[in-house]
Amino acid sequence: MRKQTAMNRDWIATARTLSQALPYLQRYEGAIVVVKFGGHAMGDDEAMETFARDIVLMRQVGVNPVIVHGGGPMINEMLEKLDIKSEFVNGKRVTDEATVEVVEMVLSGRVNKRIVQAISSQGGKGVGLSGKDANLMVCDPTDPALGLVGTPAECDTTILHAMFKADIIPVIAPLGMGRNGETFNVNGDTAAGAIAAALKADRLLLLTDVAGVKNAEGEVMTDLTAAQIREMTADGTIAGGMIPKTETALMALEGGVRAAVILDGRAPNATLLELFTEHGAGSIIRKG
């Protein structure tokens, strides 16, 4: 006689979950999803491993993920070691020649390779590059007062499409090339938004260290419009590091991205829950 075992029941539960996920898996087949992985979202080795596993799984089910990373806390650590002072104006690091050298060394070197390695360990093909490679992100100076901080002006995404075809997951450090050969330091959120817009991505996921955008009562707002963001920024509910994030989301939508989501990158399976479940995760911002 056939008996219902615990293992069978587990299997049935898995099959149910899979069948629920199926429409979402189909919806994202071939989709481009740009994921901004911030320095605060990176956490410890275990969090990095979970993140990489989710990104590789995304690729295995037919999504084209693009990772744009930050690494502000890691840059701070190195600048401190080298005794170089650093300050932020409106969420952007004032960057001189000495600082940009450290930024490039830390982001394109240590942080970028750590992510690439984590992806390889999970069976994916991660390839690291920065906005300086293959004209990916040509920048203009943002503001003379900020020094070598750049605003992306032209993004050539040819290299990214070639990588999608080759089953490669691009891992991009937010540095850009100036028109006179300078190296520019670009805020990670800004870089992710510009690349997402240039790719006309289906989703821009901004991973951070809070569950989403909170209202004045401290509750996470699951759906947000541009008008609500403008109102909440004007009355101070959206402040600090959340300002560049929501601004990036709005600019990406203007640039043709279908939706942007702000979510907690340290939460287990955050990116998969956002894409492949009905409720998603974090705050979704759509046009209109």
Ligand SMILES: Nc1ncnc2c1ncn2[C@@H]1O[C@H](COP(=O)(O)OP(=O)(O)O)[C@@H](O)[C@H]1O
């Ligand atoms: N309305 C808001 N909802 C959520 N977080 C907010 C809000 N306003 C300000 N913040 C702050 O923004 C921070 C996220 O920005 P930031 O620290 O720059 O992130 P990251 O380093 O991941 O790019 C949150 O940790 C929170 O302290």
Ligand SMILES: CC(=O)N[C@@H](CCC(=O)OP(=O)(O)O)C(=O)O
């Ligand atoms: C111009 C500017 O501020 N660039 C950032 C680049 C790194 C970054 O954005 O890192 P997070 O995403 O971890 O904050 C910086 O120098 O810190």
